[in-house]
Amino acid sequence: MKGDGGGADAVSDEALLAGVAIGDDRAILAFVRRYQRRIFGLALGILGDHGLAEDVSQETFIRIFRHSSVFDARRGSVASWALTIARNLAIDTLRGQRAIPTAPQDRVFMSLQSVERQPDDASVTSDTLSRLRVALSMLPIEQRRAVILASMHGRTAAEVATEESIPLGTAKSRIRLGMSRLRESIVTREAP
């Protein structure tokens, strides 16, 4: 990750979170610098509004810091945990807005095709993401939209059906088929 500054660059996410949990100012600053672009990017992708995205990002960090002491590494990585908090807050915010933006998923959908991670993300995790990105790009467009709406925007199958003007069964089918293909890309990676 870039921009952490000082010796914090080499610190694992978990160790950094441990520092956050005890209120270490340097750890907090390093954590913010490590994750602010990712969290803001996700919030912006879901909300499509810079002001709302900043509010959600700030609240995400506050919640991460407040709950850092009970982070459960068995349930996933720090990145997944942090981004899930951001996603849920963004979805809550979106649901709190009466008007749903026209098509926020289009922004995510378009950007997914060109996004490139930072070079220093070269790791097993990056390999997983690369495979997932490729698999996502190879999905039929209707499945891709359904999966993105469900996974990133927290839409239920019924909501996907409404937004895409398709029957509920079709929405469920698209989500399941899409996720199944993405799953295969992960499983394939893990094979020796």
Place this chain on the structure above:
Amino acid sequence: MTEPTQHSVNCSEIEPDLVEFALGTSSGRSRSRVVSHLSTCSKCTTEIETLTAVADAMLELTPDAEPPLGFEHRLLERLHAEPIRSRRRDHSVMFAVAAAFALIAVLALTVGGATPWHSTNSSRTTSGKIVNARLVSQGRDVGQVFVTAGSPAWIYMTFDDSTHSGPAWCRVTLQNGRVVTAGQFSLVRGYGAWAAQVHTAGSRIVTAQVIGASGTVLATAHLSA
């Protein structure tokens, strides 16, 4: 997907619900069915874990975006205005921290190199103001020790070795050779997690040891380079 379970719902019946469960978009009823099924089906539990990994990774595909100017400043100001709970540094929070570390340690011990710890062959990592080292017993990793570098230091320890139970003590050795008993904790079925303040600079702590009830050294972590 025909693995029988103790419940009336079998794998083929629950399969359509797994994706939405992993995505966190299932209904309450569906979620309840899945949870009930997973409690007895390792096959579907593995499937859920894989699907959840996909769902989590999807979030990481979203492109980064530069926050507005002043974002960091505003966040830190807000943090100072609303101190996070852990800044009170009370003991209950420290135990919660220790518990979190315990979970991390369990993961580290169960999946080995898959975790992102920076523990090295030298069993020591300096990470800014926190040092992380392995607790070793007869060549086996049995836990982790974390020490903050400042003074007074905080030391957090997790210990997991089924061959020991009962009370245990944490003993640290400082650079000047002085030995300090930092605190006592209990090993329940070989497991214990513990945290306490040590009235010295963390950078002066050379080793941390777990001492059993008989006075024997159960494990040692080397915190010096």
